[in-house]
Amino acid sequence: MEVAEMFFLSDLKRQCGSFLANYVDCENVVDLLLTARLFTIPRLEHHCVEFLAKNIEEMVKSDKFKYLVLNDAQNIQSRQETDSIDIIDEMRYVLRTTNLNSLASIHEAEHQLECLDAFLEELNLEA
Numbered sequence: 001m002e003v004a005e006m007f008f009l010s011d012l013k014r015q016c017g018s019f020l021a022n023y024v025d026c027e028n029v030v031d032l033l034l035t036a037r038l039f040t041i042p043r044l045e046h047h048c049v050e051f052l053a054k055n056i057e058e059m060v061k062s063d064k065f066k067y068l069v070l071n072d073a074q075n076i077q078s079r080q081e082t083d084s085i086d087i088i089d090e091m092r093y094v095l096r097t098t099n100l101n102s103l104a105s106i107h108e109a110e111h112q113l114e115c116l117d118a119f120l121e122e123l124n125l126e127a
Contacts, residue, residue, distance in 0.1 A: 001039050017044035024051050030064035033087075049087070053094040056112045060119040073125050085125065091116060 004012040020032055021044050029051050036045035052059050059065040072085045095109045095116075120126070 001035070001041075005039055013039060013041060014043065017041035020044055021047040024048060026055060026058050026062065029055075029059070030062070030068050033068065046090075049090045050094050050098065052087070053091040053098075053112065056091070056095075056115050056119075060115060060122075066123065069120075069123065069125070073123075088116065088120065 001013055001016045004010070004016060017036060017039075020035075024032055024047060029048050033045060033048035033052070036042070036048060052065070068087055069085060072087045076085060092113065095112050098109075100106050100109060
């Protein structure tokens with residue numbers, strides 16, 4: 001991706017992102033999300049956010065995820081106080097809009113949102 005970025009090969013960069021999206025797991029999702037942000041690969045970033053949202057119960061146990069949330073929270077200090085934490089907003093959006101086609105999926109999304117809120121409380125963050 002670094003070479004693709006250096007030589008402005010956006011198609012190659014997108015292909016690298018698509019390839020990496022096939023290998024997202026709980027161990028590497030934060031690293032891949034940060035890579036997607038660094039190289040501006042929106043599809044890979046969105047895929048990682050969806051993965052985080054769907055696996056929130058596991059991710060709240062991860063130090064890397066905690067680092068990501070705290071880092072995003074720290075970034076808002078240099079902006080308006082009314083800003084919210086980027087990764088949290090993105091995950092909430094995914095949970096509120098994706099696959100809500102049954103009562104069970106709606107309850108699961110509500111549970112995942114509650115888990116995310118409890119995690120933020122644990123970190124003493126409002127978002």
